[in-house]
Structures are given as C-alpha cells and as structure tokens.
Amino acid sequence: MDKENNIKEIVASFAPQDYVEVLPASSREAAKTALENEVDLFLFAQDLAIQPGQGLVTKGGSLWAIDMFPRITNELFLLLCTNDATYDAWREKLSSEGAKTARAVVLVSSTAIAATIGVVPALILPFVAIIFAAIAKMTIQAWCKSQFERKALEDQQRKAIEENK
Amino acid sequence: MIMAISLPLVISNQLAGTCFIAGGDDKNIALITSLHQIGSGNDINIAVPAHFGDVSRPQPYPLIQAPTFKLNLGLAEPFLDLAILLLPRFPDLIVPVFPNFIQFADEIKIGEEVLVAGYPFAPMGSILETVQICHVSALGMRQMGVASRRELILSAQTYIGSSGSPVMRRSDGKVCGIVRGCLAPPSGASVGNMPLGSDSNITYATSAHVVPNLIIEALNNG
Numbered sequence: 001m002d003k004e005n006n007i008k009e010i011v012a013s014f015a016p017q018d019y020v021e022v023l024p025a026s027s028r029e030a031a032k033t034a035l036e037n038e039v040d041l042f043l044f045a046q047d048l049a050i051q052p053g054q055g056l057v058t059k060g061g062s063l064w065a066i067d068m069f070p071r072i073t074n075e076l077f078l079l080l081c082t083n084d085a086t087y088d089a090w091r092e093k094l095s096s097e098g099a100k101t102a103r104a105v106v107l108v109s110s111t112a113i114a115a116t117i118g119v120v121p122a123l124i125l126p127f128v129a130i131i132f133a134a135i136a137k138m139t140i141q142a143w144c145k146s147q148f149e150r151k152a153l154e155d156q157q158r159k160a161i162e163e164n165k
Numbered sequence: 166m167i168m169a170i171s172l173p174l175v176i177s178n179q180l181a182g183t184c185f186i187a188g189g190d191d192k193n194i195a196l197i198t199s200l201h202q203i204g205s206g207n208d209i210n211i212a213v214p215a216h217f218g219d220v221s222r223p224q225p226y227p228l229i230q231a232p233t234f235k236l237n238l239g240l241a242e243p244f245l246d247l248a249i250l251l252l253p254r255f256p257d258l259i260v261p262v263f264p265n266f267i268q269f270a271d272e273i274k275i276g277e278e279v280l281v282a283g284y285p286f287a288p289m290g291s292i293l294e295t296v297q298i299c300h301v302s303a304l305g306m307r308q309m310g311v312a313s314r315r316e317l318i319l320s321a322q323t324y325i326g327s328s329g330s331p332v333m334r335r336s337d338g339k340v341c342g343i344v345r346g347c348l349a350p351p352s353g354a355s356v357g358n359m360p361l362g363s364d365s366n367i368t369y370a371t372s373a374h375v376v377p378n379l380i381i382e383a384l385n386n387g
Contacts, residue, residue: 039311052200122206
C-alpha cells in the first residue's frame with residue numbers, strides 16, 4: 001500500500017467523535033452539539049478560525065490571522081490527499097504514531113502544518129481537530145475529491161482571469 | 166487582598182494587551198489572556214512592570230524598557246476566545262498568589278460591583294496598569310450557531326490593550342471574567358493595528374467559571 005493510502009486508512013479509522021474529544025472542554029461541547037445537530041463542521045471551524053469567540057469589536061483582533069482556516073485546509077490537503085514531498089517525514093511519523101489514537105493523528109498533523117505555516121502547534125490544534133472530525137464524517141476519500149475539484153476550479157478561474165487581462 | 170496579578174503581554178516584541186497569573190503546578194505558572202491577540206503564538210512574552218503587578222504601589226512612567234519572560238502557548242480555546250500561556254518555573258522565581266475563580270456563571274448577579282485591572286493603550290507603549298470600578302450591566306449568553314457561551318457585560322470603558330484583563334468581584338476578589346472586547350460600531354479608520362473611534366463602555370468578558378478546568382488541561386498538556 002502506498003503512503004498516501006496508508007494515511008487515509010489511519011484517518012478513517014477514527015470516528016468524528018474521537019477527533020472532537022481532542023478539543024478543550026468548551027470547544028468540545030460546542031462541537032458535540034454541532035455534530036448532534038448535523039451542523040457543517042467545516043463552517044463551524046471556519047467561523048471560529050476567522051475570529052475566536054466570534055462577534056463584536058475585539059481590541060487587538062488585527063493580530064489574529066483571519067486566513068487561518070484556508071491555510072490549514074490547504075496544508076491538510078497536501079498532507080492527506082497528495083504525495084507532496086513537504087510532508088514525507090510527517091507521513092512516516094503519522095504511520096508509526098498516528099495509528100494509535102485520534103489525539104496522536106491531530107497532534108502530529110498540527111505539528112506538521114504549524115511548521116509549514118509558521119505558527120505554534122497549540123494554536124491550530126483545535127481547528128485541525130474539528131476539520132478532522134468533519135473529514136471523518138464525510139469520509140476522507142470524499143473530502144480529498146472535493147479539494148481536488150476545488151483546486152481545479154480555482155486554476156480554471158485563474159486562467160480565465162489571466163486570459164481576459 | 167490580592168485579587169489577581171495583571172501583566173503586560175508582549176507579542177513579537179510589541180506590547181499587545183493584558184494577561185494575568187491564573188494558576189500553576191511544580192513545573193509551570195499558568196497565565197490567561199484572550200486568544201485573538203496571540204498572533205502566530207511564536208513569540209509571546211510578559212513584561213515585568215516596575216510595580217511587579219501590585220497596583221496599589223506608585224508606578225513610574227513612561228517606562229522605556231522592562232524585563233521580559235518568554236511564555237509558551239499551552240492551550241488555545243477558540244470557542245471562548247481564551248489562551249492559556251505557560252511560564253516554565255525557574256529556581257529564583259517567587260511563586261505568586263493564585264487568584265480564586267467563581268465556580269458557576271450564575272454566581273454573578275446584575276449590578277454587582279467589579280474591578281477590571283489591565284494595561285489600556287499597551288499597544289501604544291504604555292505600561293501603566295489601571296483599575297476600573299464598574300458594574301455588571303447584563304448577563305450574556307452569546308449564541309454561536311447551535312451552541313452558546315456565558316458572558317458578562319460590564320459598564321467599563323475598553324481600550325486597545327484591555328483584552329485579557331481580569332474582571333474581579335469587588336466583594337470577595339474572585340475572578341469572574343476575562344475581557345475580550347466591546348460593543349461598538351465598526352472602526353472607520355485605524356492607525357496601524359489600532360482602531361479609531363471604536364471604544365464604548367459596553368464591555369464583554371468571557372465568564373471565568375471555566376478557567377480552572379482549562380488551566381488543569383493546559384498544565385497536563387505541559
């Protein structure tokens with residue numbers, strides 16, 4: 001079995017609830033409620049990642065990277081759905097350690113992505129956990145397919161814009 | 166009575182806001198602040214002000230420099246907009262008194278007198294701690310999709326730098342909230358990171374009854 005499929009199997013071996021358990025208490029309860037009520041967990045993670053806590057004028061909010069969610073999903077796509085060389089070592093690590101618990105999958109993935117996007121792993125861990133729960137709910141194969149389609153569409157749009165310049 | 170020790174938060178070599186000492190174990194001192202001001206989390210420090218966080222003492226100002234200590238992000242709780250920061254203990258560190266927290270959100274009643282201690286205008290370089298006496302003007306239950314979060318709404322004026330300030334009940338000193346922002350029209354203009362004309366005296370604080378469990382979780386994570 002190739003590395004990419006091995007990773008997919010590891011991720012798929014845990015239920016959405018297993019990934020939600022990795023979250024700190026209040027986010028965990030909120031994500032459980034979202035899961036029970038069939039709320040789209042991608043949107044749930046996206047809302048939290050745009051502005052933690054949501055709403056109102058926060059003082060110092062401009063220090064928060066509002067593009068956190070797309071940056072994390074882009075890197076997760078490379079890690080889980082492709083054989084991109086950036087994540088070779090991390091795939092090895094996931095294969096050896098990640099198979100044990102959902103927490104290990106989230107921790108290793110958060111550490112891998114954090115190193116690439118220049119943040120500390122603890123900062124993105126809650127978002128990564130919720131995204132994994134969402135992926136587990138829709139299946140990793142379906143998520144990877146949707147990401148490939150999204151990327152193809154973006155490429156098409158970019159090309160069209162360049163041709164119209 | 167020592168209620169809570171507030172300290173200026175320094176993110177990537179720039180004063181950003183307020184955090185306060187919230188607990189600890191034999192390895193780390195835990196501090197808490199609002200998550201939205203953490204940035205990338207790579208370079209978090211606390212500055213030690215000349216009054217060492219004892220706001221009853223006269224404070225020299227302006228301060229040109231202050232010693233700093235590096236903190237690690239121990240836990241991010243995006244649903245509550247809270248971050249637990251860990252300061253590794255070192256041999257000469259004087260262990261501070263840890264604050265007491267309310268146990269239940271319903272302990273706090275409308276009209277109760279509370280204190281907010283923080284570093285307003287910290288992003289402009291101010292290391293002057295101020296204490297504001299105000300009242301709980303509403304009890305909030307912030308709806309976020311299908312879930313909700315308990316908040317305190319205070320009659321306090323919030324400034325840039327106020328985020329992360331502890332809210333303490335005046336009668337017994339218990340920490341009952343952590344400042345996160347204010348109700349205000351969107352800022353029409355800003356200077357760098359600083360929004361202009363967006364201050365109001367309707368301040369929102371996350372209820373602090375959840376903090377002790379968060380600290381345990383962060384300390385266990387190490």
